[in-house]
Structures are given as C-alpha cells and as structure tokens.
Amino acid sequence: MTQTRQVLDVTNPPRNRFGIALLGYAFAAIMVGTTMPTPMYALYAERMHFSVLTTTVIYATYVVGVLAALLLFGRWSDAIGRRPVLLAGAASALASAAVFLVADSIPVLLIARVLSGLSAGVFTGTATAAIIEAAPPAWRGRAAAIATVANMGGLGLGPLVAGVLVQYAPHPLQLSFLVHIALTVLAVVAVLAAPETSARAGRIGVQRLSVPPQTRAVFAVASTAAFAGFAVTGLFAAVAPSFVSGLLGIDNLAVAGAAASVVFAGSAGAQLFAGRIPPARAVALGCAILVVAMLMLAVSLHAASLPWLIVSAVIAGAGQGISFARGLAAVSERTPAERRAEVSSTYFVVAYVAISIPVIGVGLAAQTWGLKTAGETFSIAVAVLSALCLVAVLLQERRQPQN
Structure with a gap:
C-alpha cells in the first residue's frame, strides 16, 4: 500500500483548485520585499551620509544571498519537499524585514539585503516548480506564465508600493517593511494551505x-x-x-x-x-x-x-x-x-x-x-x-x- 501511494504521488502530484493561486500569491509576496528598499536608498544615504557607490554595494549584496540559495539549497526541495523549503524562504524574508526595521548603519543594511537575497533565491526555483506541479492538466501550459507574472509582478510592485508609502505615509523607513511582514505571514499561510507537490525523489547536495x-x-x-x-x-x-x-x-x-x-x-x-x-x-x-x-x-x-x-x-x-x-x-x-x-x-x-x-x-x-x-x-x-x-x-x- 505504501509503495503504491508513493507511485501515485510521483505520477499524479496532488492538486486543488486553489493551490496554484496560493503558491502564486506566496511567490509574489516574497518578491515584493526584495525590491521594496529601492525608493528608500536616498533616505538611507541622507541619514547615514553615504554615496551612490555605497548604494550600489548595498543593493548588490542581495546577490550574495541569491547565489548562496541557488547553489547550496537549489536541490533541497526535490529531496525534502517544496513546502519546507518555501517556509524557510519565507522565514528569511521575515528576518530581512525585521532587520530593515531596525537598520541604523551600513553593516545592518548589508545583512538585511543578504537575507532578502536568500529568500529570493529559495523562492525563484522552488516556487516556480511548485506552481507548475500544482497546476491542473488544463492549466499546465499557462503555469510557467503564472510563475513569471508572480515573480516579475512582485519585483515590480515592491518599489511602487514602497515609493507611495515612503512619500505619503508616516514612518517612511519602517511602514513598508511592516506591510511586507504582513504579506509574508499571509504567504506562510498560503504555503501551508497549498498542496505538497514534490515526490521527494532527489538528494541534498550542492548544485x-x-x-x-x-x-x-x-x-x-x-x-x-x-x-x-x-x-x-x-x-x-x-x-x-x-x-x-x-x-x-x-x-x-x-x-x-x-x-x-x-x-x-x-x-x-x-x-x-x-x-x-x-x-x-x-x-x-x-x-x-x-x-x-x-x-x-x-x-x-x-x-x-x-x-x-x-x-x-x-x-x-x-x-x-x-x-x-x-x-x-x-x-x-x-x-x-x-x-x-x-x-x-x-x-x-x-x-x-x-x-x-x-x-x-x-x-x-x-x-x-x-x-x-x-x-x-x-x-x-x-x-x-x-x-x-x-x-x-x-x-x-x-x-x-x-x-
């Protein structure tokens, strides 16, 4: 019986009507946080007295986290399942937002950006795979497009939402990250509610x-x-x-x-x-x-x-x-x-x-x-x-x- 169920899991990964929507939301919500700091760099530079060069270094530090996630954890979701890896990515996003909330120096901003990169690196591959696997057969051709919209849409919404909040709302260096924490908590709920689609057939290792x-x-x-x-x-x-x-x-x-x-x-x-x-x-x-x-x-x-x-x-x-x-x-x-x-x-x-x-x-x-x-x-x-x-x-x- 156990072996039969494992075969079914491999050939027919579990799906429900809302799985692809839940995963798409989670993907977009995490990616929003990776670009939210963009309109804030000018304020950070003014308060911490740094130049455009330092701004570019802070931004680029994000890549350290992305590459670490891709290379070190890129194969984990095949081995232990999509859900645990996505939850780890959400935890990294929450940690990043929390660090940004208290950021008062360049080193703290660098730490926040690395954590943001980790969350993005984890979600980029794992969420895309989960969305495609969760799609009903009739939607299989559109699933990759849905993942793309979630990814790039989240990246695009980040600076747009943050720019409006920074310009017109109180607490310009905190409110955006509080919003992202709320979005990420909802993303955690979405991941928990979505089906686990991986057959857990791979093995952990460096990519x-x-x-x-x-x-x-x-x-x-x-x-x-x-x-x-x-x-x-x-x-x-x-x-x-x-x-x-x-x-x-x-x-x-x-x-x-x-x-x-x-x-x-x-x-x-x-x-x-x-x-x-x-x-x-x-x-x-x-x-x-x-x-x-x-x-x-x-x-x-x-x-x-x-x-x-x-x-x-x-x-x-x-x-x-x-x-x-x-x-x-x-x-x-x-x-x-x-x-x-x-x-x-x-x-x-x-x-x-x-x-x-x-x-x-x-x-x-x-x-x-x-x-x-x-x-x-x-x-x-x-x-x-x-x-x-x-x-x-x-x-x-x-x-x-x-x-």
Whole structure:
C-alpha cells in the first residue's frame, strides 16, 4: 500500500483548485520585499551620509544571498519537499524585514539585503516548480506564465508600493517593511494551505555548475544577452531614484519607485507573449530591443527627461524579459535532459552576477565622472554588448542549416 501511494504521488502530484493561486500569491509576496528598499536608498544615504557607490554595494549584496540559495539549497526541495523549503524562504524574508526595521548603519543594511537575497533565491526555483506541479492538466501550459507574472509582478510592485508609502505615509523607513511582514505571514499561510507537490525523489547536495560542449556556443550568446538584460534591471532597481532626484531634479520618491517598477512590468509583459517566438529568434529580438532601450536611456539622461526615462525602462524590461526567458529555452534545447539542472543553474548564476558587478561599476564611475556620465557610459556599453549578441545570434542562425 505504501509503495503504491508513493507511485501515485510521483505520477499524479496532488492538486486543488486553489493551490496554484496560493503558491502564486506566496511567490509574489516574497518578491515584493526584495525590491521594496529601492525608493528608500536616498533616505538611507541622507541619514547615514553615504554615496551612490555605497548604494550600489548595498543593493548588490542581495546577490550574495541569491547565489548562496541557488547553489547550496537549489536541490533541497526535490529531496525534502517544496513546502519546507518555501517556509524557510519565507522565514528569511521575515528576518530581512525585521532587520530593515531596525537598520541604523551600513553593516545592518548589508545583512538585511543578504537575507532578502536568500529568500529570493529559495523562492525563484522552488516556487516556480511548485506552481507548475500544482497546476491542473488544463492549466499546465499557462503555469510557467503564472510563475513569471508572480515573480516579475512582485519585483515590480515592491518599489511602487514602497515609493507611495515612503512619500505619503508616516514612518517612511519602517511602514513598508511592516506591510511586507504582513504579506509574508499571509504567504506562510498560503504555503501551508497549498498542496505538497514534490515526490521527494532527489538528494541534498550542492548544485554543480557546468556547460556540456554541445551547449557552449548557444550558452555563450544566450548568457551574455541575459547578462546585459539583468545589468539593466539592476541599474534601475539600484540607481533609478538617484537618476530621478540627482539628474531630473524630482524629489518625489513615489516617482522614483515608479521609475524602478516599470522595468519589471515590461519584463513580465514581454515574457507572456514571447513564448510563441522560436528561442534563437527571440534572443535576437530581445537584444535588438535592448540596443534601442539603451540608446533611449542615454538620451533621457542627457536631456534630463522623465518621460524618456520611463519609456526606456519599459522597453529595456521587454528586451530583458524576451532575451532571458527565451535564451534559457534555447540553452535547454541544446542540453541533454540529465544536464539541464546544472546548466540552468549556471545560466542563473551569470544572470544574477549581472545585477551586482555592473551596478557597482556605475557607482564607482559616478564618483569619478558624475552620475550623468556614468549612466550614459553604462547605457552605451550595454547597447554595444547587446549588439554583439545580436550579431552572434544571426551568425549562429546562418550556420545552423549547414549543421
């Protein structure tokens, strides 16, 4: 009887009508907290007397937690179940919010960001898998899109909600995190109410990173495109408020939060419609869009134009969403099934490194050249990198029939 039930669990993971909605809410609620600090960095900088460089370092510290979660705990949910891992991620999110509530120094902010990164790293893989597994058969094709909307939607709502609260509500450095604690408590309830979908068939271990020879050419181009796209989202999430206040002269933090939010909205929307495009062609399209967006961003910074900044963010998000999601599909197509987990993890590591190192580079450049020149230089560099990826994809497509 026990063996029979285990087989049923593997072939027909438990589902209920609300499981996918509960997990989707939990995913979005956790991701909200990872971008909530964005509109607050200006206030932290004013009170703690630090520069744009320090802002970028604080933001980028988040990646330490994400990578630790992906590499150290990425395989745990296969072994012990989705629910325990998701609860651990929620606990990390609660800890992050609690630390932000009492943050009074740069080291405390760094700790809070690492904890936030841990929560995001845990949820990114585990919640996506749980949502797909919990989906009824008729929804299986839409489950990945639901996970995408939950992920990017949460990231986009974070700075938008926090910007409004910081600008118009009392206790600007505390209220947003109290809201996130409430959202996370509800996320814990949602995870407990949702079905456990894992067969617990894997084993605990560190996630290996590697790319097999037959995948390397496609991986090199797709991961470079992902690097360019994630560098842009990192720029907006970390430095958009500085652009809005320092270059455009707008001190309204709700506007700053909206400027950071729209890049994620563009990414989510584009990913929903990109699934029908062949992967290689989609990567080329995403790179082309990024080139246009970066040129528009450079113009917006040079002309100090808020409308151009917002439009460039939406377009950049679309380019990032298309190139990242379909780039992963292109890599998966060329990867043997038994190697996809490690190759996908390698792809994610490249992407998440991109939201840290380039952004810190912008902070360093801002100290030497000024924020305007640093932003323009970043825009041109990403445009060039995206153009090179576009050329590489077209060359690979031209050679493909000969193979």
